Amino acid sequence: MIGELNSNIPAGPLADKWTNHKFSMKLVAPHNRRKFDVIIVGTGLAGASAAATLGEQGYRVKVFTYHDSPRRAHSIAAQGGINAAKNYKADGDSVYRLFYDTIKGGDYRAREANVHRLAEVSVNIIDQMVAQGVPFAREYGGLLDNRSFGGAQVSRTFYARGQTGQQLLLGAYQQMMKQVGLGTVQLHTRTEMLDLVVKDGQACGVIVRDLVTGEVSRHSAHAVLLCTGGYGNVFFLSTNAKYSNATASWRAHRRGALFGNPCFTQIHPTCIPASDEFQSKLTLMSESLRNDGRIWVPLNPDDTRSPDQIPEAERDYFLERKYPAFGNLVPRDVASRNAKTVVDEGRGVGPLKNGVYLDFSEAIGRLGEKVIFERYGNLFEMYERITDEDPMKVPMRIYPAVHYTMGGLWVDYHLMSNIPGLFVLGEANFSDHGANRLGASALMQGLADGYFVISYTLANYLAGMLGQSPVPVDDPVFAEAEQEVDDRIKRLLSIGGTRSVDHYHRELGKIMWDYCGMARNKAGLEKALTEIPSLREEFWKDARVLGDGPMNQSLERAGRIADFFELAELMVRDALAREESCGGHFREESQTPEGEALRNDDEYAHVSAWEWTGEGNEPVMHKEPLVFENVELTQRSYK
Amino acid sequence: MHVKLHVWRQAGPGTEGRMETYDVPDISPEMSFLEMLDIVNERLVTEGKEPIAFEHDCREGICGSCGMMINGQAHGPQKGTATCQLHMRKFKDGDEIYVEPWRAKAFPVLKDLIVDRAPLDKIIEAGGFITAPTGSAPDANLIPVPKEAADAAMDAAACIGCGACVAACPNSAGQLFTAAKVQHLNLLPQGQAERYQRVQAMVDTMEEFFGSCTNHGECQEACPKEISIDFIAYLNRDYAKAMIKNRKLAGQR
Numbered sequence: 001m002i003g004e005l006n007s008n009i010p011a012g013p014l015a016d017k018w019t020n021h022k023f024s025m026k027l028v029a030p031h032n033r034r035k036f037d038v039i040i041v042g043t044g045l046a047g048a049s050a051a052a053t054l055g056e057q058g059y060r061v062k063v064f065t066y067h068d069s070p071r072r073a074h075s076i077a078a079q080g081g082i083n084a085a086k087n088y089k090a091d092g093d094s095v096y097r098l099f100y101d102t103i104k105g106g107d108y109r110a111r112e113a114n115v116h117r118l119a120e121v122s123v124n125i126i127d128q129m130v131a132q133g134v135p136f137a138r139e140y141g142g143l144l145d146n147r148s149f150g151g152a153q154v155s156r157t158f159y160a161r162g163q164t165g166q167q168l169l170l171g172a173y174q175q176m177m178k179q180v181g182l183g184t185v186q187l188h189t190r191t192e193m194l195d196l197v198v199k200d201g202q203a204c205g206v207i208v209r210d211l212v213t214g215e216v217s218r219h220s221a222h223a224v225l226l227c228t229g230g231y232g233n234v235f236f237l238s239t240n241a242k243y244s245n246a247t248a249s250w251r252a253h254r255r256g257a258l259f260g261n262p263c264f265t266q267i268h269p270t271c272i273p274a275s276d277e278f279q280s281k282l283t284l285m286s287e288s289l290r291n292d293g294r295i296w297v298p299l300n301p302d303d304t305r306s307p308d309q310i311p312e313a314e315r316d317y318f319l320e321r322k323y324p325a326f327g328n329l330v331p332r333d334v335a336s337r338n339a340k341t342v343v344d345e346g347r348g349v350g351p352l353k354n355g356v357y358l359d360f361s362e363a364i365g366r367l368g369e370k371v372i373f374e375r376y377g378n379l380f381e382m383y384e385r386i387t388d389e390d391p392m393k394v395p396m397r398i399y400p401a402v403h404y405t406m407g408g409l410w411v412d413y414h415l416m417s418n419i420p421g422l423f424v425l426g427e428a429n430f431s432d433h434g435a436n437r438l439g440a441s442a443l444m445q446g447l448a449d450g451y452f453v454i455s456y457t458l459a460n461y462l463a464g465m466l467g468q469s470p471v472p473v474d475d476p477v478f479a480e481a482e483q484e485v486d487d488r489i490k491r492l493l494s495i496g497g498t499r500s501v502d503h504y505h506r507e508l509g510k511i512m513w514d515y516c517g518m519a520r521n522k523a524g525l526e527k528a529l530t531e532i533p534s535l536r537e538e539f540w541k542d543a544r545v546l547g548d549g550p551m552n553q554s555l556e557r558a559g560r561i562a563d564f565f566e567l568a569e570l571m572v573r574d575a576l577a578r579e580e581s582c583g584g585h586f587r588e589e590s591q592t593p594e595g596e597a598l599r600n601d602d603e604y605a606h607v608s609a610w611e612w613t614g615e616g617n618e619p620v621m622h623k624e625p626l627v628f629e630n631v632e633l634t635q636r637s638y639k
Numbered sequence: 640m641h642v643k644l645h646v647w648r649q650a651g652p653g654t655e656g657r658m659e660t661y662d663v664p665d666i667s668p669e670m671s672f673l674e675m676l677d678i679v680n681e682r683l684v685t686e687g688k689e690p691i692a693f694e695h696d697c698r699e700g701i702c703g704s705c706g707m708m709i710n711g712q713a714h715g716p717q718k719g720t721a722t723c724q725l726h727m728r729k730f731k732d733g734d735e736i737y738v739e740p741w742r743a744k745a746f747p748v749l750k751d752l753i754v755d756r757a758p759l760d761k762i763i764e765a766g767g768f769i770t771a772p773t774g775s776a777p778d779a780n781l782i783p784v785p786k787e788a789a790d791a792a793m794d795a796a797a798c799i800g801c802g803a804c805v806a807a808c809p810n811s812a813g814q815l816f817t818a819a820k821v822q823h824l825n826l827l828p829q830g831q832a833e834r835y836q837r838v839q840a841m842v843d844t845m846e847e848f849f850g851s852c853t854n855h856g857e858c859q860e861a862c863p864k865e866i867s868i869d870f871i872a873y874l875n876r877d878y879a880k881a882m883i884k885n886r887k888l889a890g891q892r
Contacts, residue, residue: 074702124776142786175771280677
């Protein structure tokens with residue numbers, strides 16, 4: 001049983017906490033670092049940047065990725081940009097303002113101290129990435145350009161065309177590959193983590209499977225860093241890459257790591273609407289498009305005219321109408337819910353009436369096609385490839401889709417889970433975005449954790465272990481964990497049912513989208529809580545996992561989907577327990593007269609951290625109270 | 640739509656493969672090519688047959704995981720488009736479609752349509768970076784980068800590392816990939832300090848794995864990001880200069 005959760009937030013004034021704490025934490029001297037083994041799982045922004053940094057500093061690092069190359073991690077797909085409080089535009093930005101916007105954007109459900117640290121190191125990230133050769137957009141004078149993102153009234157987003165995530169990931173990946181060449185980082189590609197190994201309450205290694213040879217092996221270390229991303233694929237249809245999964249996090253959870261705020265899911269407002277039942281994933285169109293695109297639907301639900309035939313007076317620019325101050329750049333949760341509202345009213349557009357227009361004609365008229373193409377050309381081309389329509393001529397059709405998960409494994413200020421030695425970085429942890437993440441902040445957090453936080457806090461942990469060898473891999477804890485992994489693989493291969501694993505994944509996704517998606521209510525969540533376990537049971541009786549060779553994509557998927565079933569149930573429980581609306585978590589029972597999310601700070605200003613209590617048992621919720629010493633909790637307003 | 644697929648099936652590395660034919664009725668033109676393969680796999684599973692193994696992940700044309708020869712063309716018929724972004728509307732009802740893995744000695748087949756592209760990472764490891772240890776960077780605006788230089792670097796940096804350039808090349812050369820990676824960094828002021836060591840190390844590593852470039856230009860045609868072969872010319876220029884500059888003459892830069 002777990003006692004009081006200690007977030008280990010340092011004392012002192014907010015702005016000095018991180019600086020003072022960096023001095024008070026213990027160090028590992030350069031000549032001692034090579035005595036420590038560190039395992040990193042995942043090579044996205046958080047994993048690659050952590051591997052590069054820890055390798056440079058002299059630790060012995062082992063990195064695992066299930067991809068064929070570290071560069072394929074899903075960070076690569078982030079389009080719009082990365083925030084930093086550089087104030088290069090002199091438009092009123094500051095570390096405090098980025099901190100404040102992030103806390104407010106997260107609807108007051110994130111830790112002040114973590115978020116302030118994130119805002120502080122944001123400026124270092126830009127310096128670091130420029131030095132590594134990330135080709136950020138420039139002004140003609142050669143200085144860095146910025147643009148605006150939702151939830152902010154300043155221009156603080158740095159970008160590299162519509163491929164910012166790609167360029168940042170390549171930067172971090174290249175730094176890591178240099179270390180691979182130098183031998184400080186050992187890289188294992190096409191290798192999936194299938195369990196965490198814990199001895200006497202401390203994380204001491206992982207069990208992995210080689211996806212080519214099928215070989216299961218044991219790896220031990222002084223510390224394990226999970227940088228394994230989010231779990232949006234629970235919904236089947238999401239903007240996440242198809243391989244993105246929660247298995248590493250979930251296996252750690254089953255070994256005792258608490259899961260924080262699992263129900264906090266971000267539904268991104270600007271994605272291409274589904275076109276048919278075979279849709280395999282949804283494609284995001286960057287939030288940056290909202291800088292120049294105007295969102296509207298026809299006033300009349302029965303209007304079947306093509307958009308250019310609908311006169312201004314018969315259009316409803318619903319975000320500009322309801323939120324004059326922020327207009328089309330309201331935060332993601334607000335934009336998504338409003339799109340849902342107008343579509344539910346029957347005013348959706350497109351053949352399935354499942355979208356809203358994102359219209360560039362005004363901006364094209366004002367700036368010319370050339371400028372618009374320079375800003376968004378690659379996004380327009382991507383849209384055209386998918387829909388066969390050119391956004392220069394016809395407004396885009398967009399609709400919200402699952403995009404990001406703010407929830408994740410619970411960590412303290414040191415990014416360490418409640419299992420000593422298990423650290424969680426990037427989207428995989430729960431820490432910085434509260435109930436809603438602002439655009440261009442995911443890249444910022446991944447790199448902050450990997451470049452500028454973990455090397456300090458990991459040293460503080462390892463310093464106490466000087467002279468200790470890692471637990472040997474022939475220790476019984478490793479043998480037991482490996483046996484469990486083997487048994488589970490055998491069990492999956494021997495179900496011998498009739499339906500594909502994808503079929504079950506789609507069905508699970510439908511339940512989650514209907515009852516635990518953009519709007520949630522008690523009756524629906526309770527229904528999901530009976531439907532998910534029965535579908536899971538059916539999966540374990542009737543799924544068909546074919547293939548007898550070592551390389552087996554159906555087997556890989558089956559394991560991940562089996563874990564999604566368990567995680568989905570926890571998400572629903574969490575959503576049911578949080579009887580308030582906040583950020584992306586909208587409980588229909590709790591809304592303002594205008595239909596905005598209505599928080600209940602007296603009862604729910606806490607992190608819900610869930611403990612696994614064994615298969616078939618109900619999980620136990622622990623609460624970490626959120627203390628706000630610097631910002632005043634108010635009803636969020638973007639009017 | 641109704642198409643007929645001929646797909647390369649191979650159980651594992653080093654085993655013998657063969658083309659198998661699949662009749663694929665009831666396909667929507669709105670589907671992506673990979674969604675069509677998903678359907679084929681779904682039907683194979685229902686019939687109790689092992690599904691076709693292929694690589695894919697983001698399905699947005701950016702991760703570079705996917706890639707297959709479609710009717711002999713890397714990534715298929717649509718220019719500037721990765722396999723995952725190709726849609727069935729680019730084919731006609733009744734078409735026969737041949738689907739094979741990347742063809743290149745440096746990319747051995749692991750299973751069905753999946754190949755091993757590890758040599759691309761080896762080239763990066765050899766020099767595809769700017770040495771800038773964490774924490775040591777000066778302020779980002781200290782060095783102005785002319786917009787033209789940043790734009791040209793970005794044109795090269797758009798490479799997704801899918802390997803289509805190698806697969807399309809009659810010589811299985813790795814020049815377009817290597818050129819894109821070298822020039823992304825060599826075009827920037829930050830990349831100047833290591834410019835000539837970088838190009839030599841990366842080209843030398845490339846030559847351990849890949850064939851020689853004879854300027855066919857197939858790579859540029861196949862590239863889903865339409866990266867220009869001009870970068871190969873820049874690569875050759877820098878490599879030639881490097882041969883002189885990298886001689887052990889201190890200070891002769």
